[in-house]
Amino acid sequence: MSHMLAETERRTSKIRAVDVLRQYAIAPTQQRVEIAQLLLSKPQHVTAEQVMAMVNVDRPRVSKATVYNTLGLFARKGLVKEVIVDPTKIFYDSNIDSHYHFYCITTGQLWDVGAETVQLRGLPPPPEGAVVDSVDVIIRLRPIAPPPETDEVV
Amino acid sequence: MSHMLAETERRTSKIRAVDVLRQYAIAPTQQRVEIAQLLLSKPQHVTAEQVMAMVNVDRPRVSKATVYNTLGLFARKGLVKEVIVDPTKIFYDSNIDSHYHFYCITTGQLWDVGAETVQLRGLPPPPEGAVVDSVDVIIRLRPIAPPPETDEVV
DNA sequence: ATTGGTGCAAAGGATTTGCAGTCTA
DNA sequence: TAGACTGCAAATCCTTTGCACCAAT
Numbered sequence A, B: 001m002s003h004m005l006a007e008t009e010r011r012t013s014k015i016r017a018v019d020v021l022r023q024y025a026i027a028p029t030q031q032r033v034e035i036a037q038l039l040l041s042k043p044q045h046v047t048a049e050q051v052m053a054m055v056n057v058d059r060p061r062v063s064k065a066t067v068y069n070t071l072g073l074f075a076r077k078g079l080v081k082e083v084i085v086d087p088t089k090i091f092y093d094s095n096i097d098s099h100y101h102f103y104c105i106t107t108g109q110l111w112d113v114g115a116e117t118v119q120l121r122g123l124p125p126p127p128e129g130a131v132v133d134s135v136d137v138i139i140r141l142r143p144i145a146p147p148p149e150t151d152e153v154v
Numbered sequence C: 001a002t003t004g005g006t007g008c009a010a011a012g013g014a015t016t017t018g019c020a021g022t023c024t025a
Numbered sequence D: 001t002a003g004a005c006t007g008c009a010a011a012t013c014c015t016t017t018g019c020a021c022c023a024a025t
Helices: A014-023 A030-040 A048-055 A064-077 B014-023 B030-040 B048-055 B064-077
Strands: A045-047 A081-086 A089-093 A099-104 A110-114 A119-121 A130-143 B045-047 B081-086 B089-093 B099-104 B110-114 B119-121 B130-143
Touching: A014 A030, A030 A048, A030 A064, A045 A048, A048 A064, A048 A089, A064 A089, A081 A099, A081 A130, A081 B081, A089 A110, B014 B030, B030 B048, B030 B064, B045 B048, B048 B064, B048 B089, B064 B089, B081 B099, B081 B130
Parallel strands: A099 A130, B099 B130
Antiparallel strands: A045 A089, A081 A089, A099 A110, A119 B119, A130 B130, B045 B089, B081 B089, B099 B110
16 A cells, blocks of 8 residues: 555545445445445455554544444445454455355465356255355465474374 | 263263374373364364363363363364354364355354265366365355344335 | 473453444434 | 434453473373
8 A cells, every 4th residue: 555546546436335335225324435435446355454444544534343333234234245264353355246265274365266167066955944045165275385384293 | 961871972982082183193181082082972063162061061171271272283183174154163073074064144053064965166276376275165044034133224 | 301281360352332422314 | 302323442252372280201
């Protein structure tokens, strides 16, 4: 983030963000619009901490509590998708098209894997009384030649 | 846990547990054997909290720190698999055969989905410099006719 | 003796919550 | 003005860590 970009380039327009929030039945408050603009600017995976930092770059705009509450709300409403790959934090994915993920267990990086080319078949039907909410596919990656672990050899 | 079961029925034999630990290059201390016996008794998904409760039913045997350290060690060594489906806790899976999971987002229940019948194809190759560590498939379930949320409408 | 393992309590980190002040319809 | 939202700080919850004691080689 070393260079300045015009607001209109760096972020989704305020108008559009308000519009999208309304579509998802979310009251467009100032803070929610700020966060939505960031998220909707492009497909990305961000943590609450990152949103907190991004939205408050130049000056305080949104408090930590509101960032957490807002991301939770967005996820419940379907504006973004939670990605559960790391037990220590939640990623929020602004790409809500059906897709899967590469996740590097060493660096914590996340990449999208488009669902178009992937064939996932033969899944058993859900247990009685339940319906499928979503299907996650996470391909966990490891760098080649991993650094020697604290594990010993037999 | 209202009925008593003989130790030999409820748990994997101590001999076998020691043996398995050795196979995984884990020094078989008393505490690790206790935990391994529980885990290996059957395919199951347990949290650290549950292990803590199970292993200490009749009398204190293993401390909380040791339960956490031991489960982490077992996972690193490959004796059990961590299942990351809930951002608030880790499940440890004593079934290390290739398989996938149903996860009820309402009740937190986990079921195994055998990998035999599932066809997962067309995955793109991993990014340069990385190799696939594992592939998780999580089918998130929701009870039919979910209870009304605390969400507001515009 | 040395090394590793355990237990306790304290620390840590992400997320949630209580509550008073603020905004908006 | 009422109902909703925000911000701050305190509280929670799961997990990790520091460190002294214990165990096994």
